[in-house]
Amino acid sequence: MPAHMLNYLVALPFVAWMVWRRISRQFGRQPIRRKRMVFRVAIFAMVGVLLALSGLHRLALAEGALGGMLIGAAVGLLGLRLTRFETDPVRGDCYVPNSWIGALLTLLLLGRLAWRFMMIGSQLPPGVEDPMGHAMASHSASPLTMLVVGVLVGYYLVYYSGLLIHHRRFQQTPPASGNSGLEIRDS
Numbered sequence: 171m172p173a174h175m176l177n178y179l180v181a182l183p184f185v186a187w188m189v190w191r192r193i194s195r196q197f198g199r200q201p202i203r204r205k206r207m208v209f210r211v212a213i214f215a216m217v218g219v220l221l222a223l224s225g226l227h228r229l230a231l232a233e234g235a236l237g238g239m240l241i242g243a244a245v246g247l248l249g250l251r252l253t254r255f256e257t258d259p260v261r262g263d264c265y266v267p268n269s270w271i272g273a274l275l276t277l278l279l280l281g282r283l284a285w286r287f288m289m290i291g292s293q294l295p296p297g298v299e300d301p302m303g304h305a306m307a308s309h310s311a312s313p314l315t316m317l318v319v320g321v322l323v324g325y326y327l328v329y330y331s332g333l334l335i336h337h338r339r340f341q342q343t344p345p346a347s348g349n350s351g352l353e354i355r356d357s
Contacts, residue, residue, distance in 0.1 A: 193276055197269050201261045202337050207330045214327040221320055224311070234313030238320020245271060245321065246328030253333070255340045263340065265333060275325060282318040 218239055225232020252268035 189280070193272075195267075195272075197267070197272055199256060199258065199261070199264045199266050201258075202263045202265060202333065204334065204337070207334055211327060211330050211334070214323050214330070218320075218323045218327060221316065221323060224316065230313045231311055231316045234316035235320040235323075238317040238322075239324035239327075240320075241317075242321040242324025242326075243328045245275075246325040246332065249325065249329050250332040250336065253336070255336065263337060265337070267329075275322065278318055279322060282315060286312075286315060 218235075221235035221239070222232060224235055249268055249271045252271065254266040256264045256266060258264050
C-alpha cells in the first residue's frame with residue numbers, strides 16, 4: 171500500500187467522527203452551552219475574515235466566500251426564526267434547530283466534498299504519488315468551494331450569535347400561565 175494512502179486511512183475515522191458530530195447537532199433537542207457558543211462565534215468570525223482575505227490571492231475566491239457568507243447569513247436568520255426554545259427538566263435550557271435546514275446544510279457540505287474528491291481523482295496525471303498534494307498545488311480552491319464554505323460560516327456565525335441573543339431573552343421571559351413549560355416558541 172502506498173504511503174500516502176495510509177495517511178488517508180488514519181484520517182478517515184477522525185473525519186467520519188466529525189461528520190457524525192455535525193449531523194447529530196443538527197437534529198433534536200440541543201442543550202444551550204453559552205461558553206461553547208461564544209467560542210464558536212469567535213472561531214467562525216476568524217474563519218470569515220480569513221476567507222475574505224483570500225481575495226488577496228484571487229478575487230474570484232473572495233467573491234465566492236463573501237457571496238456564500240451572505241447566503242449563509244440569510245439562512246441563519248431563517249433558521250433562528252424556525253428554532254424552538256424549550257426547558258428540559260434534566261438538560262435545562264435547550265433549543266431545537268430546524269431539521270430541514272440542518273439536513274440541507276449537511277447535504278451541501280457532503281455533496282461538495284464528494285464532488286471535489288471525484289474531480290481530484292479524475293484530474294490526476296499518471297504516476298502521481300500524493301493526489302491531495304497535487305490537487306492543492308494545481309488549484310488550491312475553487313470559487314464554488316469557497317461559496318459552500320462561506321454559506322456554512324455565515325450560517326453558523328449568525329445562528330450561534332442569534333441563539334445567544336434569543337436565549338437571553340428566553341431566560342428573561344416569565345413562563346406563560348397554562349403552558350406545560352416544555353415548549354415556548356420565540357419569535
